[in-house]
Amino acid sequence: MRILLINPPYLFEFYQETTIPVGLAYIASYLRRNHEVRIIDLNVEKVTKEGFENILKNFKPDFVGFSVTTPIFSTCTKIANLIKKINKNIRIIFGGPHPTALPEETLLNSCIDYVVIGEGEKTIVELVNVVEKGKTLKKVRGIGYKKDNKVVITKHRPLIKDLDELSFPSFNLFPLSKYTGSGFRNGFYSVTSRGCPYSCIHCAAHLTFGKKIRRRSIKNVIQELKTLKKEYKIRWIKFYDDVFTIDKNYVINLCKEMIKQNLGISWWCNTRVDKVDENLLELMHKAGCEQIAYGIESGTQRILNYMKKGTYVEQADRAIKMSRKIGIIPSGYFMVNFPTETKEEIKATLNMAQKIGVTYFRISMATPYPLTELWERCVKYNLMRDLDNYSKYGYLQNMLITNKEISKKELKKMVKYTNLKMFLRPVWFIDSFKSLLKGLIKTKKIKLPLVNVINYYKNIYHFSSDNTEVFIKRA
Numbered sequence: 286m287r288i289l290l291i292n293p294p295y296l297f298e299f300y301q302e303t304t305i306p307v308g309l310a311y312i313a314s315y316l317r318r319n320h321e322v323r324i325i326d327l328n329v330e331k332v333t334k335e336g337f338e339n340i341l342k343n344f345k346p347d348f349v350g351f352s353v354t355t356p357i358f359s360t361c362t363k364i365a366n367l368i369k370k371i372n373k374n375i376r377i378i379f380g381g382p383h384p385t386a387l388p389e390e391t392l393l394n395s396c397i398d399y400v401v402i403g404e405g406e407k408t409i410v411e412l413v414n415v416v417e418k419g420k421t422l423k424k425v426r427g428i429g430y431k432k433d434n435k436v437v438i439t440k441h442r443p444l445i446k447d448l449d450e451l452s453f454p455s456f457n458l459f460p461l462s463k464y465t466g467s468g469f470r471n472g473f474y475s476v477t478s479r480g481c482p483y484s485c486i487h488c489a490a491h492l493t494f495g496k497k498i499r500r501r502s503i504k505n506v507i508q509e510l511k512t513l514k515k516e517y518k519i520r521w522i523k524f525y526d527d528v529f530t531i532d533k534n535y536v537i538n539l540c541k542e543m544i545k546q547n548l549g550i551s552w553w554c555n556t557r558v559d560k561v562d563e564n565l566l567e568l569m570h571k572a573g574c575e576q577i578a579y580g581i582e583s584g585t586q587r588i589l590n591y592m593k594k595g596t597y598v599e600q601a602d603r604a605i606k607m608s609r610k611i612g613i614i615p616s617g618y619f620m621v622n623f624p625t626e627t628k629e630e631i632k633a634t635l636n637m638a639q640k641i642g643v644t645y646f647r648i649s650m651a652t653p654y655p656l657t658e659l660w661e662r663c664v665k666y667n668l669m670r671d672l673d674n675y676s677k678y679g680y681l682q683n684m685l686i687t688n689k690e691i692s693k694k695e696l697k698k699m700v701k702y703t704n705l706k707m708f709l710r711p712v713w714f715i716d717s718f719k720s721l722l723k724g725l726i727k728t729k730k731i732k733l734p735l736v737n738v739i740n741y742y743k744n745i746y747h748f749s750s751d752n753t754e755v756f757i758k759r760a
């Protein structure tokens with residue numbers, strides 16, 4: 286069978302680097318064992334309506350699969366409708382976080398034939414095989430489909446036990462030079478674990494990957510890094526694990542192996558502020574760790590407790606100081622506007638962001654993604670505006686949660702002003718400049734890093750909103 290996978294266009298309300306969608310790359314690898322796969326990433330490929338029709342005519346896909354997060358749901362349905370208009374026999378599959386949270390509701394759209402719930406590799410392959418052979422769908426675990434105009438959701442599929450079973454992601458199916466995030470200093474993405482045992486109320490990750498941590502073997506990760514180095518001459522890797530340092534022994538052993546193998550790859554990761562210590566950071570630095578993004582979230586203990594983060598304000602300060610001391614660039618994710626959050630508490634977080642010493646940063650509005658605890662609370666207590674308008678669920682500028690203490694306009698202004706001040710801090714200039722210089726020396730590429738810097742500055746002034754317009758404009 287022929288399967289076309291689509292990464293839908295997402296107009297960032299706030300500039301983000303374009304990055305290779307790792308989930309689709311994994312799906313593609315698993316499918317390619319027995320089927321023909323093509324990928325279009327509409328974030329980096331400008332495809333007109335006619336161009337799109339040509340792709341469908343030439344590749345003749347039996348299935349088109351979309352990777353769907355909540356804010357891009359309506360864009361995905363628009364593209365799916367377009368495909369059905371061109372050829373109604375093409376079967377449409379929606380996978381990813383949104384259909385995983387709301388499979389029944391997703392299937393109410395007539396253009397969607399199947400949803401894949403949760404981890405997708407094994408499920409999509411089984412689904413395609415069963416459809417190909419005309420067998421019954423009932424036995425395929427972890428899917429939703431329609432029968433006699435009724436939605437059927439099959440039994441839950443257990444999570445993949447041994448992640449080493451998966452083939453490495455098929456990066457070669459993507460237009461690699463077009464990603465602003467990877468083109469600069471030849472970088473790629475990797476995930477060493479799936480699952481997170483914590484219970485932060487705003488987080489949707491457990492809906493796909495569960496709460497138990499599963500790890501690839503160190504041998505498997507090293508093998509992937511070596512392959513990427515050999516095939517693409519990569520210089521850095523970004524680990525997309527939710528909490529990279531959750532298992533200290535694993536990280537120690539991985540770092541020792543990286544040092545032993547003399548891989549010469551710089552790397553970045555995400556983690557929690559309570560999951561690092563000086564010895565660990567020193568070893569990570571020695572093994573090539575250049576940057577760590579910490580989920581700091583809030584400057585007040587009451588809000589950290591409200592969101593069930595399980596960390597203390599002081600731990601953030603400690604983690605940032607230790608990272609700096611050792612020579613790792615610390616970045617921070619912050620969130621404001623949780624229910625009950627006062628103006629003073631929001632100010633405390635915005636002040637903390639400016640003073641704590643992070644270089645790169647992201648300030649988001651708390652956004653209740655479907656089926657998270659935050660979403661359930663907000664629905665129950667009627668705390669959301671635009672509840673059904675999924676295109677408003679981007680978390681960088683939309684204020685979905687109503688707050689009696691502060692107006693939408695005032696909050697946006699406060700965040701905008703903080704962003705402006707953050708981008709004008711000397712530490713931002715110095716670290717960005719160093720990183721730019723390193724990249725230039727190593728790759729002699731000037732365009733992508735410069736585009737990135739310019740785009741970051743555009744953030745200060747440019748806050749656009751409705752991402753659904755993008756594909757239409759492009760088409």
Ligand code: B12
Nearest residue numbers: 306307308350352354355380381401404405489490679680
């Ligand atoms: C890294 C990351 C990013 C990166 C890169 C995203 C990318 N395109 O790869 C960046 C920073 C760009 C990003 C951006 C955003 N992200 Co993000 N991101 C993540 C993170 C931390 C890891 C994603 C990842 O790569 N996982 C590893 C791969 C293997 O898993 P995966 O992508 O989920 O894919 C698996 C399944 O979902 C499924 N699947 C996925 N696509 C498809 C398609 C088909 C056809 C099938 C069958 C199956 C399938 O199978 C895959 C393999 O098992 C997750 C948290 C998490 N742990 O899931 C949040 C997460 C996915 N992000 C989230 C959000 C909200 C966003 C943004 C909307 C934020 C914003 N700006 O407002 C944007 C939207 C981007 C978009 N294209 O839609 C939410 C999604 C919640 C929701 N209901 O939508 C998550 C879950 C975090 C959270 N808040 O809880 N993100």
Ligand code: SF4
Nearest residue numbers: 481483484485488527
């Ligand atoms: S630690 Fe991170 S991944 Fe884990 S529940 Fe909290 S926000 Fe989600």
